[in-house]
Amino acid sequence: MVLQTRLEYGFNGYEVPHTPRAARSPRKSAFKKKIENIQTSSSFDLLAAVAGKLLLESGGVSSSSSNNASGDNNVDKKEPVYGGDEMVVEETNSDHHHDNNNNNVERSFFVSEILPKAHEMESFNRSPNPNKDFLFGSTSGITFDSSEKFGTQELPYEEAKIHNGDCFRSHNNDKKPMLERLNYEPELSRNKDLLNGMDNEDGENFSARYATKSFRSTLRVGDGRVKKVLSSKYCKVSSKQKDTMVPSTDLNLKPGYYSKSHCLKSLRSEKKFPIKKRRYFDGYIASQPEETVKNEGLSVSPRKAFLSTIACQKQPPIQSRDSHVKLGIKSFKVPELFIEVPETATIGSLKRTVLEAVTTILEGGLRIGVLVHGKKVRDDKKMLLETGISLDTLSDTLSFCLEPNPPQSTKPFSPKDSDFVRPYNVPHTLTRCLPSLGKHAKPSDSVESDLDSKPSAPFGVKPVYSRALIPISPPLHAQALNVVPPRKPKRSEVAQRRIRRPFSVAEVEALVQAVERLGTGRLLICLMLHQTNIGQIIFMCIFIFRWRDVKLRAFDNAKHRTYVDLKDKWKTLVHTARISPQQRRGEPVPQELLDRVLMAHAYWSQQQGKQQLLEAPHKLETSLGL
């Protein structure tokens, strides 16, 4: 209730719609604009800014009172992070013991998760070491909740080894249920004028400490709920304090993480080509016993086998503005070919068979396909720029594919569009694993892999890069791809299981490391914003979606790894780590990694357990003996 009233008033008088519906209204953009105006570049920015304003609004912070706030509390670290001396931000850690010193209720801002980030951030800023781990968790959702939720939150895995302060807790001896203390507090909504004056002061300073690019939040206001998507300009962390600015060089070094918006878009881009799943092809019977197995094996059609993408290695920042393009091709992967050979075959015959299969496919020679943003571009005469490829976007937008020259026999089909699949002359040495598939003249699958591994966002979604593409691409494709018989998205009707791509050890390593730091599942952070002199507590809750962050942090460049994939992989990793080495299959994962998996899993599971308690106030109270 408290916050609802306050939010009605809005942050700084910004009107905040109450319902999801309203959230989509024009007011939303107005809100967004306002927020951007106060230079909030990240979720933490916004959080900080809002928190600051709420505090100011409520008069909960005075520079004098808050500074000695933490006086007797044995919290390990205090640092004024907000507007110099204006506010004390305390880092707290878990341990559910009660505060034994509640006299100084002025300590008004509790940050369990943010501060470590802030530390990290600052040191990060100082050292341009590109390899420095970046602990800055991204906040995917912010929940303002007037409920009595609050709780403890330990620091992330690794940091927990270092810190051992108190966790977030109520600094109030009052044993009454929180809810009762969270009643409407009329004076909170008043100081609008004060707020307006503070716009570019504290909020900005605070926010300047953090930099990520976009921000998604879910504001829960009482029962109302508002979803927002905020994004601000890349690296637009304007700040008067230069030292708090994120050096753009750093941004360049770690663009994947900083450019949140980009990440988001990329993620979304994968869905932009909705590969509609359906389980069966027309007429393909569910009872086909080998479906799973074989489908998995024949993850590519023979044609697709050579439509593989060539990963475009992201070259070191292309600084030179000359017109030469430095393009590295990292690897070329040919998905599985299935070749049937009798067990009695000799090595030599096997070689021959493989050779035959390959040469059969390559018979007509090879062609290189160029894909921009995952879409094939056929017009050889177009300049790169015309196609929307600039030096900057090169590695982001470009990929190649290797494809056989279309057999003359099938030429009449004029396979111009990448969506179009011509019948393919399957070498008889290749075995179709889906019997029924062979009967269908138009499996209409193939190019899936192109889209699937599409290197980048679709047109128009990537604010930074898309400009060049927007005006050009639609007509370009219309003509270049020569969409002959604009075959309806029939392909999307077909079940196209994504190609199986086992995680490499390197990927596992990255995943493990990311999870070690970020954790799994979601994390609830509660910020205590203010405690009034009559014991009312205002706080803010944030959800951090960690799988999403793991994805962004460690796999942002692996477009084919979704956070669900990562989550699944983690699941199997945990499983793998638990079974005996003999039972494991696939590329062996180093035991060391598996051990770390178990450790991290144990740790984060435990964390989540605690978290659950936090989300269930009753239990919390019970567990705390309240």
Next chain:
DNA sequence: CTTAGGG
């Protein structure tokens, strides 16, 4: 959009 968990 994300997580969680079964398939």
Next chain:
DNA sequence: CCCTAAG
């Protein structure tokens, strides 16, 4: 890897 409920 897929699917989907749930929030």
